[in-house]
Structures are given as structure tokens and as C-alpha cells.
Amino acid sequence: MLPIRRIIVPTDFGECSTPAVRLAAELADKFGAELILLHVVQDLALAMPDAVMPTPLPGPDLSQLSDAAKTGLANLIERENLARLKPRVEVRIGSPVSEIVAAAGDLKADLLCVGTHGRTGLAHLILGSQAERIIREAPCPVLTVKPPAHS
Numbered sequence: 366m367l368p369i370r371r372i373i374v375p376t377d378f379g380e381c382s383t384p385a386v387r388l389a390a391e392l393a394d395k396f397g398a399e400l401i402l403l404h405v406v407q408d409l410a411l412a413m414p415d416a417v418m419p420t421p422l423p424g425p426d427l428s429q430l431s432d433a434a435k436t437g438l439a440n441l442i443e444r445e446n447l448a449r450l451k452p453r454v455e456v457r458i459g460s461p462v463s464e465i466v467a468a469a470g471d472l473k474a475d476l477l478c479v480g481t482h483g484r485t486g487l488a489h490l491i492l493g494s495q496a497e498r499i500i501r502e503a504p505c506p507v508l509t510v511k512p513p514a515h516s
Contacts, residue, residue: 367506369396373455373474375403375465378437383445385480385510390447392478400452401472402441404434405464431456462495466502477507 374389376382386402393400406427438454441447455472457464469477481496500507 367475369398369475371399371401371472371474372396372476372478373401373403373465373469373472374478375405375461375468376438376441376480377404377461378441379480381482381512382480384512385478386441386445386447388508388510389476389478390445390450390452392476393450393452398475400447400450401455401468401474402438402447402452403455403457403465403468404438405461406430406434406456406458407461408458427458431458462498462502465499466504470504474505477503477505479507479509481509481511 369392372389372393374382374386376386390400392398408427434456435454438456442452442454455468457468465477465479468474477499479496479499481494496507496509500509
């Protein structure tokens with residue numbers, strides 16, 4: 366079995382990423398691995414080409430969004446009782462899939478633990494799947510975690 370020394374778990378702070386954070390923390394604890402919590406601040410300038418927008422819209426200050434992401438990660442560590450694992454926090458700016466894949470390579474991850482939205486059918490076709498793209502492009506194994514079934 367390949368050693369697992371570094372686990373990255375991307376989070377958007379939503380309910381679909383929480384189960385992935387919990388599983389990644391459990392795996393990090395069992396394997397004695399480093400846990401890295403990653404949040405990507407999406408740069409809307411990358412998502413909106415100039416041709417679509419006749420006049421540029423004032424965008425949010427990326428440094429403020431980055432600071433808010435760091436606060437969100439600190440709150441996540443507290444809420445999920447992760448301090449005992451001494452997780453590393455990483456905030457990147459850009460396209461989520463590209464930055465997650467780049468972080469896995471840059472930080473030499475042994476495992477990516479990614480939450481999914483669990484969409485199927487038409488919703489999956491229309492919205493696509495970031496997890497699917499991460500699986501295809503990641504330089505390491507990817508563990509996908511479905512959201513809990515709602516009764």
C-alpha cells in the first residue's frame with residue numbers, strides 16, 4: 366500500500382464539503398498524515414470574459430476574500446474539533462478545479478479527499494462535475510465523498 370503522508374481536502378464551506386473534511390480528518394488521524402484544508406477564492410475576472418461584459422463590474426477585493434477564507438478555515442477547524450491534528454490551511458485564488466489540482470502537485474499530496482454534490486442526470490450534464498474534472502486531472506489518488514442521504 367502506498368504511504369499516505371499528506372491529505373488535501375478542498376472546502377467551499379458548504380454542506381457537501383463537510384463530510385469530506387470529516388473523512389479526511391479521520392484518515393489523517395489514522396495514518397498520522399498531515400491534513401491540509403484548502404479553499405479556493407474564485408477570481409470572477411477569470412469567469413467573466415470581457416466580451417460578455419460591456420463595462421467591467423467592480424469586483425470584490427481579492428485580499429478581503431482571502432482573509433475571509435482564512436477566517437472561515439479557522440472557524441471550520443474549531444467547529445470540527447480539528448486542532449489536535451494541527452491542520453495546515455491553504456488559500457488560493459483562481460479557478461477551483463485548476464487550483465485544487467495545482468495544490469495537489471505543489472504540495473505533493475498523497476490523497477485528495479473531495480466532496481461531491483451528488484447530482485445525476487440532467488443536473489449533472491448541465492452543471493458538470495468539478496469532482497469529475499479533479500479526478501481526471503489530479504496527480505494523486507482522489508477519494509470522493511457523497512453528501513449524506515436526506516430522509
